[in-house]
Structures are given as C-alpha cells and as structure tokens.
Amino acid sequence: MDSTLKLFSSAAVAGRKPSREEAEAAVRTLIAWLGDDPDREGLRDTPRRVVSAYEELYAGYPQDPGTLLARTFKDVGGYHDMVLVRDIAFYSHCEHHMLPFFGHVHIAYYPNDGVVGLSKMARVVEAYARRLQTQETMTAQITDALENALSPRGVAVMVEAEHMCMSMRGVQKQGSSTMTSRFTGLFHDEAAEREKFLNLVRPTGR
C-alpha cells in the first residue's frame, strides 16, 4: 500500500478526521496516479490549492440550517400569502462521482407564525448544496429544513440542475436538465396551489 493510503486509512480506522496534510497527500497521489509529476513546478502547489478549494466547495457540512432559520419576523402587516424566492443559483457535487451539478432552486412557503429573512432561504440552499449530494436528497433536505423550522402551512421546493457526470463523461448528454420537486401542506393537498407555484416559477413564455 502506498504511504498516503496508509496514512488515510489509519485516520479512517481511528475514526478521526484526516489532517490537512493527509488530504493534500491524497491529492498528490491522485496526480501521480493520473501519470503526471506532482513535483513539477505547475503542480507543486496544486494539492494545497485543491484542499483549499474543497474547503469552499464543501463548506456546508458544519452549517446547521435550523440555526439559519431560527429568526423569524412577525411584523409584516398581517401578510399571510405565499412567499416565493425563485432562481436561487447553486453549485453542488454528486456523491457518486464528485462531479458538479448546478442549477437553480425555487422555494415557496405559506407563513404560519411569522416570515423568515429571504437571504436565509438561499443560505439553507448553500448549506445543503455544499456537501456531497444527490439532487433528490438536497430537495428533500431543503423542504424538511423549512418545514421543521417554520411549521408553515405549506412548502414547495423545486430544483432544476445539469449534472456534469452526465455531460462530461459517462452517457455524455449535454444540456439535459433534471427537475425534482417536493410539496407539503397546502401545496401537497391542493392542485391549485401547486399550479400557482409552478406558474410563478415558470411564467408563460419564459
């Protein structure tokens, strides 16, 4: 076994998070496995850069969506109708290939007892997108986070995304989009509410 793998598996066996040095060594191993020279000038700093990039791309793990949604505002003039934030852009990585999938999330809810700051809905998307994911899991997690934190009269979440593991490699179908959606409460029970959501998300001619 090569020394990097030994380091990594000893960390895994000990049940501890591998160190930054171990993560960088793993990237070095991958570069060598590709057949390139990890010591050439252009690649010397690459393991450090990759690990730093991963820290950003996978920054969702320590984030708690419940905390993000904890603050609500009740002074909204009695507003009781649908709140919809459309076209929240996201980048995530599929847990099967660790390749990007990206697109937009649309989130709507019917307030029950107060509304949540609009940016927090986008922050919840970030918290879940910046992890290893499937689109279905992410859709369900965003819905559940809103449902649990706000106990709203209904939540609707729709995700549209392109998966690079389907376009860059494998079946190589560029431009296909995957749509997932989850509806609770009013959106689940009443077709007219779902239709209203869908019409707002995709107005005619868009």
Ligand SMILES: Nc1nc2c(ncn2[C@@H]2O[C@H](COP(=O)(O)OP(=O)(O)OP(=O)(O)O)[C@@H](O)[C@H]2O)c(=O)[nH]1
């Ligand atoms: N349901 C779902 N599948 C996903 C997602 N992201 C990637 N996949 C799929 O995960 C599957 C993994 O299938 P496998 O047969 O184990 O892997 P593979 O041999 O690399 O498959 P191909 O991509 O068909 O070459 C593929 O069909 C991917 O398209 C996702 O978010 N949701």
Ligand SMILES: [Zn+2]
């Ligand atoms: Zn994939």
